[in-house]
Amino acid sequence: MKTPALVLIVDDQALGREVMASALEADGYALRFASNGAETIALAQSIIPDLILLDVMMPEMDGFETCRRLRADQRLALVPIVMVTALDDCDSRIQGLEAGADDFVAKPFHRAELRARVRTITRLNRFRTLLDERQLAAEELAHAYDATLEGWSRALDLRDHETEGHSRRVTELTVCLAEAMNLPAAEVAHIRRGALLHDIGKMGIPDAILRKPGPLNDEEWKIMRTHPSLAYELLSPINYLQPALAIPLFHHERWDGSGYPQGLAGETIPLAARIFAIVDVWDALTNDRPYRQASPSDEVLEYIRSQSGKHFDPEVVQVFLRLMSDGVIAQVMRSDGGYARRPTS
Known part of the structure; x- marks a missing residue:
């Protein structure tokens, strides 16, 4: 059975988390939740999600800083991050991109748009992960083949x-x-x-x-x-x-x-x-x-x-x-x- 994509929803407001969850629940995602930057980083390191929906306006550690810290972790460097924000000015988007965000969804968001964005990004991430795994398997197989060839070569020299x-x-x-x-x-x-x-x-x-x-x-x-x-x-x-x-x-x-x-x-x-x-x-x-x-x-x-x-x-x-x-x-x-x-x- 195919494992559902794992989406981490981050918002300091319970209502914000509930609204995003209700928009996505029909698509069968495995949903996890965090309410601040520190909790987000700790949970993301634990579960390695397929996507993070990250609110920008949070106290103590805002979404920009949270995104930068997530990107600093090698295990999370390639996890897609979509910033969900009411900030719609160019400077904010540039700041988000510089922090490492992959995409933006404006508040208030259209439910169909959010679902489409999440569907596309999680599929692409799953495909990338599959390619990485296959590449790693191919490299390991090549190393095994080469070790066998060296064994054949040594056997001939020993003869x-x-x-x-x-x-x-x-x-x-x-x-x-x-x-x-x-x-x-x-x-x-x-x-x-x-x-x-x-x-x-x-x-x-x-x-x-x-x-x-x-x-x-x-x-x-x-x-x-x-x-x-x-x-x-x-x-x-x-x-x-x-x-x-x-x-x-x-x-x-x-x-x-x-x-x-x-x-x-x-x-x-x-x-x-x-x-x-x-x-x-x-x-x-x-x-x-x-x-x-x-x-x-x-x-x-x-x-x-x-x-x-x-x-x-x-x-x-x-x-x-x-x-x-x-x-x-x-x-x-x-x-x-x-x-x-x-x-x-």
């Missing part, structure tokens, strides 16, 4: 001890690079999820290949190169992850078209994947692997520079090199616990 921490590191650097390219925050959020899950397809690669201590042979490489497609098959049924699929599916594509799985070239490769590709190579080459030691940072930077227009998008390379020169990349690495890198040459 391959030699690359432990790789997913976390490349995610932070990818977000840094995406932000430096002035991408919208919503897009960066999807990029972060895609970076976390970039290697999720390797869950389908046999351990004998994934953890082989030496170079892979041709047949093993053929199997290894299926991991982007495996990632797509795993993630694509999940609607929440649809905007994040570019990195898991396309992060091994190359600017010159020599990559896999689809041989895309240039700007046909999604920007998120082009951004991630540089970070992925940087992290792979500056960290030890079972079959080789990490390379010095200076050598890796020179390699990345040489691959501009071949493996990597030239524009993204320039931004990456600028961040490296400005020390931003190093700062991100330090904040993430550092890399197991060899010293720069």
Whole structure:
């Protein structure tokens, strides 16, 4: 059963409270009453009404001051306040608006007008509250999803001890690079999820290949190169992850078209994947692997520079090199616990 809207009626005169109540009682509101400013504030804090009908001319604390104090309470800041007043001059209305009133009803009021105002305002407030609750629920659900994704990412890293921490590191650097390219925050959020899950397809690669201590042979490489497609098959049924699929599916594509799985070239490769590709190579080459030691940072930077227009998008390379020169990349690495890198040459 739908809960009736809760209306707090404030007037220092009993007759004034009764007249407003009689105008509204047929509409099924839950009505509460207060006779002065202090009582209004205490009751409003207790019940959090859907609307306050506030008389202006009250002793000790008038409606203007009461309204200001109600607005100063964070819990009541968005509760609609309608001032009911015999003051009909412009200065009084301005004073009311400055105090935080949302609307005015002039005394003596027309019953039908009061009912219409109250009906409209309570419906709008209920709708706003519902939207706020749904937004909060959506945010909580998104946090839960993201926590699950991070769990998947850690599980993959733990499966391959030699690359432990790789997913976390490349995610932070990818977000840094995406932000430096002035991408919208919503897009960066999807990029972060895609970076976390970039290697999720390797869950389908046999351990004998994934953890082989030496170079892979041709047949093993053929199997290894299926991991982007495996990632797509795993993630694509999940609607929440649809905007994040570019990195898991396309992060091994190359600017010159020599990559896999689809041989895309240039700007046909999604920007998120082009951004991630540089970070992925940087992290792979500056960290030890079972079959080789990490390379010095200076050598890796020179390699990345040489691959501009071949493996990597030239524009993204320039931004990456600028961040490296400005020390931003190093700062991100330090904040993430550092890399197991060899010293720069």
